[in-house]
Amino acid sequence: MSLLSWNCRGLGNSHIVNALKEVIRIEKPKIFFLMETKSNRDWMEKIRDRCGFKHGLIVPSMGNSGGLALFWKDEIQVNVIKYSMCNIDAEVNSGDGYGWSHLTGFYGNPDTSRRTESWNLLKYLSGLSQFPWLVIGDFNEIVGLSEKEGGADRPTQQMQNFIDTLNCYGLHDLGFTGPKFTWLYQKVDGSQIRERLDRVVATVEWTIKFPQAKLFHKSSSSSDHNPLVLQLVKEKIIPKHPKIFWFEAMWLKDSSCEEVVTSAWDEGLFMGS
Template sequence: MYGDPYHGKMVDIWADIVDFANSDNSPLFCMGDFNELLNANEKFSTTTPIYNRISIFCSIVNDCGLIDLGYNGPAYTWTNRRFSSNPTFQRLDRCLANFEWCRIFPYTNVYHLPLIYEDHAPILAIPTSIKPIRKKQFKFEN
């Protein structure tokens, strides 16, 4: 998924996604740069988020029956790279899935990797259907 960075064609993109998501009950996994926020706290900046766009994005995610899979790692996945003047950090990249995907892959892990060279952080998703086996902690008793 790559959302329109200028937001001019987002209505058409979202209409296609809603049609696709509601076409059947197949597992659905969406990952990428949505260029939208799901929550105002996903932005760190001197400017305020655009609440109307957040509301629209939340409605579309709900209409599609999608769930944000969360993440491990840094909170923000994009920066304007203006570190000395007016830095902006936002979580624009994410992984969304429907209930059927979550039923098949309930232990999917999503990782935001560090922002190093580009303005977007890479995302790594590891779909796992089996609960990871944790090693028992070593305990010593006197």
């Protein structure tokens, strides 16, 4: 089972919609979380249908700003607990024997002066469920200068506030495979700023429940953010059984049978018990 998260920066044109459909076709997520849809409810319901999903929760944009959506397949049980312009919080059962978990699709406030509101929101959400907790989305913050390339340095205290919040609620980074940065800003002078703003964090209890979980940063030219694909469980590989050797009685009629069997035995081609 996989989960997709993407700050798509608007779904108002066919190019980005087709890009979303292509990611879903390739990755086959059972749940996906979208941020900055910049779309109303009617349009997002059409997007949901085009992507082959029947269930979901939509937080419409306010004019040309914001907008969230969480969509899921039939076999997934979802109880939505709380939602706002910055989060969709739910309890989820994937139906494959792993039971219930606490899932938060999160969008950190892009306004630096209001970043504390985002961390207070995480504090509030942490108490909404007793199940193991996973938070995925665009936090609009980094934990160190190694997660940034280009532009002015991030204030140390600003990053430390984010780190302290994660530590306070037992959330740790799951790591990733793929491009190092998830966000790109192209400046008018041709220079670029790259940062790792999108991530997945979880409690120890969640990682114990899903020990094989692995996050992938996927590339995309349709948004300034890369999609995140979280594989929760590796696909089971069914071992190939060796072909059964059947001895045909008719072979005994062949005069060379004894010679062939003796030669094969000497070369170790037959396994004894």
